[in-house]
Amino acid sequence: MTTTRVLVIGAGLAGSEAAWFLASRGVSVALVEVKTLKLNPAQKIKNFAELVCTNSLKSLDPDSAHGLLKTEMRALGSLVLAVADVTSVPAGDALAVDRELFSAEITKRLHAHPNIKVVAGEAGDPMALMRELECQHVIVATGPLTTTPLEEWMVANLGAEDIYFYDAIAPVVDADTLDYSKLYYKDRHRKPDERADYLNAPMNKEQYDLFVGELAKAEKVPPKDFEDWKFFESCLPIDLMAERGPETARFSCMKPIGLELPDGSEPWAVVQLRKENLAGAAFNLVGFQTRLTYKEQVRVFRMIPGLEEASFIHLGSCHRNSFLNSRRLLNASMTSNKFPELSFAGQITGVEGYTESASMGLYVASQLLFRIQGKPELSWPVETGIGALVNYVMTIEKPTPSNINFGLLPAIEMTKEQRKSGPRKKVRKSLAAARAREVFETFRVQL
Ligand SMILES: Cc1cc2nc3c(=O)[nH]c(=O)nc-3n(C[C@H](O)[C@H](O)[C@H](O)COP(=O)(O)OP(=O)(O)OC[C@H]3O[C@@H](n4cnc5c(N)ncnc54)[C@H](O)[C@@H]3O)c2cc1C
Numbered sequence: 001m002t003t004t005r006v007l008v009i010g011a012g013l014a015g016s017e018a019a020w021f022l023a024s025r026g027v028s029v030a031l032v033e034v035k036t037l038k039l040n041p042a043q044k045i046k047n048f049a050e051l052v053c054t055n056s057l058k059s060l061d062p063d064s065a066h067g068l069l070k071t072e073m074r075a076l077g078s079l080v081l082a083v084a085d086v087t088s089v090p091a092g093d094a095l096a097v098d099r100e101l102f103s104a105e106i107t108k109r110l111h112a113h114p115n116i117k118v119v120a121g122e123a124g125d126p127m128a129l130m131r132e133l134e135c136q137h138v139i140v141a142t143g144p145l146t147t148t149p150l151e152e153w154m155v156a157n158l159g160a161e162d163i164y165f166y167d168a169i170a171p172v173v174d175a176d177t178l179d180y181s182k183l184y185y186k187d188r189h190r191k192p193d194e195r196a197d198y199l200n201a202p203m204n205k206e207q208y209d210l211f212v213g214e215l216a217k218a219e220k221v222p223p224k225d226f227e228d229w230k231f232f233e234s235c236l237p238i239d240l241m242a243e244r245g246p247e248t249a250r251f252s253c254m255k256p257i258g259l260e261l262p263d264g265s266e267p268w269a270v271v272q273l274r275k276e277n278l279a280g281a282a283f284n285l286v287g288f289q290t291r292l293t294y295k296e297q298v299r300v301f302r303m304i305p306g307l308e309e310a311s312f313i314h315l316g317s318c319h320r321n322s323f324l325n326s327r328r329l330l331n332a333s334m335t336s337n338k339f340p341e342l343s344f345a346g347q348i349t350g351v352e353g354y355t356e357s358a359s360m361g362l363y364v365a366s367q368l369l370f371r372i373q374g375k376p377e378l379s380w381p382v383e384t385g386i387g388a389l390v391n392y393v394m395t396i397e398k399p400t401p402s403n404i405n406f407g408l409l410p411a412i413e414m415t416k417e418q419r420k421s422g423p424r425k426k427v428r429k430s431l432a433a434a435r436a437r438e439v440f441e442t443f444r445v446q447l
Pocket residue numbers: 009010011012013014015032033034035042048049050051052053054121122123124141142143144145146147148149150320345346347348352353354355357358
């Protein structure tokens with residue numbers, strides 16, 4: 001047992017994991033959570049680690065991206081997964097839970113742990129609270145709906161320009177499912193023979209008018225009562241542009257200027273696709289953040305030439321979400337560059353999803369434990385699920401919260417035999433998952 005004491009703020013997915021990890025390894029933890037005093041509008045129960053929407057922690061298939069994240073989390077002694085296992089409900093390949101039992105059991109175990117002191121309270125200044133509770137380190141794991149006093153402290157102390165309160169996500173499509181015969185590479189204003197990063201889907205007037213008409217009338221997700229949708233003019237949802245007028249998108253993200261077709265003619269409008277990752281395994285629809293329901297996104301975005309059969313790695317959305325520009329504010333252990341005693345974990349670091357957030361709680365706690373023990377912190381291999389998430393948030397220039405997906409892992413070079421052994425996408429994922437497990441097995445001896 002060390003004499004070091006750690007303050008964990010927020011008993012959500014990440015905070016519960018971090019507190020449990022440290023406490024189970026002999027570190028004394030003060031766990032501060034506001035929800036027993038007041039719930040935010042997305043929360044319904046007072047217990048910890050509430051799953052505010054779906055009750056699914058996604059796939060158990062070891063060859064899926066979520067499956068490999070689970071393998072790594074289990075090796076780190078994940079509380080979330082251990083409790084999910086005993087409160088699970090049948091859900092095929094997925095790990096779904098009875099959300100009430102799940103949260104009740106997590107809360108019970110955290111309260112019962114001899115090294116954890118649970119404190120009901122709302123954190124404002126985390127550094128002051130750390131000193132008040134006689135701790136030497138603090139992990140902020142307050143999630144996408146961090147309360148106002150703490151948000152205000154972050155803005156004042158970490159810098160307003162690197163903290164985001166709103167998330168407008170554009171959809172991402174799987175590169176293997178595009179019809180390249182209808183698409184062409186060209187960067188705006190670059191000559192056609194110059195190397196280009198953007199893949200373009202051109203539309204003629206008829207296609208554009210039809211597309212924009214469908215965007216305007218498609219079903220939208222209504223804002224939740226805690227979301228006051230005030231959009232930045234430079235980041236308008238594509239469907240809002242369509243509602244403003246038929247030409248708005250054509251003078252914004254769909255403008256054709258500088259994007260001549262290979263025959264030199266100018267299309268009426270263009271949808272630009274940008275590589276999501278170095279491997280080019282996925283493409284982001286540039287400027288296509290949207291309020292459309294998931295079902296409508298699939299229907300309407302498949303009207304884009306070349307995307308008729310597209311498979312969506314994730315769909316677009318607009319929702320309240322507090323998160324940091326981790327690349328600028330934190331080091332690779334998710335510790336503040338400005339306050340060495342302060343770390344962040346969970347969705348606030350720029351990942352998205354229950355499992356991803358929980359895995360970041362484990363990651364940050366494991367790095368902090370090394371620090372407490374006087375050992376050098378570890379550099380997690382990017383081939384692993386957790387390493388890929390860390391690498392993503394620490395390198396992405398324009399922070400966009402992401403789920404775990406194979407596009408975050410380094411590309412797999414397939415041999416001729418492997419290419420022939422089955423559907424390309426499936427083989428590639430299975431090879432990446434196998435490599436992740438192998439790399440993690442070697443790496444975990446250091447943990
Ligand atoms: C409305 C909504 C729906 C979502 N749906 C899904 C979904 O279906 N599937 C999915 O995978 N992901 C979903 N997410 C995304 C996200 O993965 C989850 O929100 C996840 O719970 C994030 O984990 P976390 O530990 O970072 O934060 P949380 O689980 O939100 O935990 C943060 C905790 O900190 C507490 N807290 C906040 N501020 C303070 C403070 N100042 N002092 C003390 N305590 C504080 C909160 O009460 C909360 O208990 C959703 C997010 C939102 C907002």
